[in-house]
Amino acid sequence: VRSQVRILRVGERESLLLEDQVAREFSLTLILNDRELVTLLCSPADLEQLALGYLLSEGLIEGAEEVERLSLEKRRGTVRIWTKGRPSAFSQGVIGSGGGRGLWPTFEGIKPVTSELHLTPMEALELSRQLQRRSEAFRATAGVHSAALCDRERILVFKEDIGRHNALDKVFGECLLKGTSTVDGIMAMSGRISSEMLLKVARRRVPVIISRAAPTDLAVKLARRLGIALIGFARGRRMNVYAGGWRLGLSGV
Amino acid sequence: VRSQVRILRVGERESLLLEDQVAREFSLTLILNDRELVTLLCSPADLEQLALGYLLSEGLIEGAEEVERLSLEKRRGTVRIWTKGRPSAFSQGVIGSGGGRGLWPTFEGIKPVTSELHLTPMEALELSRQLQRRSEAFRATAGVHSAALCDRERILVFKEDIGRHNALDKVFGECLLKGTSTVDGIMAMSGRISSEMLLKVARRRVPVIISRAAPTDLAVKLARRLGIALIGFARGRRMNVYAGGWRLGLSGV
Numbered sequence: 472v473r474s475q476v477r478i479l480r481v482g483e484r485e486s487l488l489l490e491d492q493v494a495r496e497f498s499l500t501l502i503l504n505d506r507e508l509v510t511l512l513c514s515p516a517d518l519e520q521l522a523l524g525y526l527l528s529e530g531l532i533e534g535a536e537e538v539e540r541l542s543l544e545k546r547r548g549t550v551r552i553w554t555k556g557r558p559s560a561f562s563q564g565v566i567g568s569g570g571g572r573g574l575w576p577t578f579e580g581i582k583p584v585t586s587e588l589h590l591t592p593m594e595a596l597e598l599s600r601q602l603q604r605r606s607e608a609f610r611a612t613a614g615v616h617s618a619a620l621c622d623r624e625r626i627l628v629f630k631e632d633i634g635r636h637n638a639l640d641k642v643f644g645e646c647l648l649k650g651t652s653t654v655d656g657i658m659a660m661s662g663r664i665s666s667e668m669l670l671k672v673a674r675r676r677v678p679v680i681i682s683r684a685a686p687t688d689l690a691v692k693l694a695r696r697l698g699i700a701l702i703g704f705a706r707g708r709r710m711n712v713y714a715g716g717w718r719l720g721l722s723g724v
Numbered sequence: 725v726r727s728q729v730r731i732l733r734v735g736e737r738e739s740l741l742l743e744d745q746v747a748r749e750f751s752l753t754l755i756l757n758d759r760e761l762v763t764l765l766c767s768p769a770d771l772e773q774l775a776l777g778y779l780l781s782e783g784l785i786e787g788a789e790e791v792e793r794l795s796l797e798k799r800r801g802t803v804r805i806w807t808k809g810r811p812s813a814f815s816q817g818v819i820g821s822g823g824g825r826g827l828w829p830t831f832e833g834i835k836p837v838t839s840e841l842h843l844t845p846m847e848a849l850e851l852s853r854q855l856q857r858r859s860e861a862f863r864a865t866a867g868v869h870s871a872a873l874c875d876r877e878r879i880l881v882f883k884e885d886i887g888r889h890n891a892l893d894k895v896f897g898e899c900l901l902k903g904t905s906t907v908d909g910i911m912a913m914s915g916r917i918s919s920e921m922l923l924k925v926a927r928r929r930v931p932v933i934i935s936r937a938a939p940t941d942l943a944v945k946l947a948r949r950l951g952i953a954l955i956g957f958a959r960g961r962r963m964n965v966y967a968g969g970w971r972l973g974l975s976g977v
Contacts, residue, residue: 472884473862494866494886514868514885517894520901521885524893527900528924535900566889609726613747613938614916615767631725632767632774633747633918633940636819640777641770647780647788648773663867665886671781685866687886 472514474688479712479724481592488723491711496666496687501525502551511566512666512689519543522550532556581670583698586678588655589718590623592710595657595681598626599705602659603683605629611661618642620677621657635662636671643675653677660684664703669693679718681705686713695724725767727941732965732977734845741976744964749919749940754778755804764819765919765942772796775803785809834923836951839931841908842971843876843953845963848910848934851879852958855912856936858882864914871895873930874910888915889924896928906930913937917956922946932971934958939966948977 474495480487497515501508501522513521519541526532532554539553598621606617610631617631618638628651630641639660646653657679658672664682666689672680673693679700686694686703691713694701700715716724727748733740750768754761754775766774772794779785785807792806851874859870863884870884871891881904883894892913899906910932911925917935919942925933926946932953939947939956944966947954953968969977 472868473866492862492866494863494868496886511887511890513887513890516885517883517898520883520894520897521890522897523900524895524897527896528889528893528927530927535903609745610747613726613745615725615747630770630773632769633749633916634764634766636781637764637766637774640781641773642777643780644773644775644777645770647776650788663886674781674783 472516476688476691476713477724479716479721481710481712481719481721483708486592486712486721493686493688493691493713496689498548500549502549503531504553505551509566515545518545518550522552526552526554581673581697583696584673584676584678585698586655586676588657588678589720590657590679592712592719592721594623595679595702595719596705596708596710597624598657598659599681599683599710601626602629602661606631606661617661619659620646620651620653621659622655623657626659627651627656635660635668639668639671643671646675657681663687664690664701666690666693669697669699669701673697673699679715681710725769729941729944729966730977732969732974734963734965734972734974736961739845739965739974746939746941746944746966749942751801753802755802756784757806758804762819768798771798771803775805779805779807834926834950836949837926837929837931838951839908839929841910841931842973843910843932845965845972845974847876848932848955848972849958849961849963850877851910851912852934852936852963854879855882855914859884859914870914872912873899873904873906874912875908876910879912880904880909888913888921892921892924896924899928910934916940917943917954919943919946922950922952922954926950926952932968934963 473492475490478491500510537554542551602619615631616635616638619626619629620642628642628645630638632638653675656677658677660682663684664686669690681702694714700718701713702710704711726745728743731744753763790807795804855872868884869888869891872879872882873895881895881898883891885891906928909930911930913935916937917939922943934955947967953971954966956964
């Protein structure tokens, strides 16, 4: 369930190039009675259990006796299940680990971010601090997420929601209403960065994403491919740079 | 974005009945060009922004100029949007704040849990401790969630995933494979409890749910209606009981 990635650990005086572990993110497509049902973004373990549990939770099966056969092809990222009742289920799209909604398979069409935006590590940390300050104690304990579009100095649009994806979408919606451009923006977020968050940000042409939490391995890969600076664990005076170090004047990642 | 609920704060020596704040959870249905597109579970603020941002993220619009009209009816929980291009989008079901997948609107069909299971507050705290112990430091920092089906004394099935819903589904899938009954089980979880988690647990007839984190207001309402004991912030020697106190020998909630 974990993967090694090269990161730059940036501290106050020095930055260190090292190998760190991030959570793996795996794409599993469930094929029910020869029809594609859903693609789940998940950790790559216990995939049969996930498939069966998903069918249970969705009410597509009630017990083991309804399952005729199950066949996992991990390399292809598919699990095929045949049931006795042959329930008529239609496609449910892609379900991300954090509330994703179908963006994932279309990433082929998303182009690298062309912005030439640079910022300093200290600017990135200061934005993370500002986000933290805006998120009250209640919100943090209640599990409410926040997202903010920033320029290099300050927060321009701040939104929050019980869902990480909703917080991000609210920011983009507000930008649309206000006519705020996201093209040279910096997105600061409270939560973990999965592949879907990365793709959403890429779609709006945002060249930098900063979080106090961790990214997944897939988010790191996508950030590298799409030219996005990906910063995690931005807390106090330290942070990890996973991709796009050149935007921070750093080399190695 | 918050709601008052009556809770029992259970400490080592005493338990206190008080009013506490939990995050509100709101159901917003997006109707695009007179067709129902999706239902989002979200915080009840900035709903126009959420609707527009969702359409942007899904690639259904590219900018403000494509939006002809937007009409929010908050009481009904709907937002209607008409676009100029009239993109052909089909229904995307229900998207929860934490990766939900369409269970929500069907809760009318879910019956109250009939189990007579009781446990003591100390047993509940001990299970939360065991869950914590099983989740390594890496998993916690990487944002990997865990879920465990327990009896009153110990963990029976433990699973983890980058998605909270996946972790829960993996537990149920393993129970199905092993023939483990969930009927008098206790579900211990690492993450926040939203309405969807509550409904999943109810569907498998699990009478007790314990988390180190907070529930939403909707999860509390559903737990009360469905006869499920809902325990949050179970850490160290303290916890909050939000519903089903009778299962712990307590009255008031």
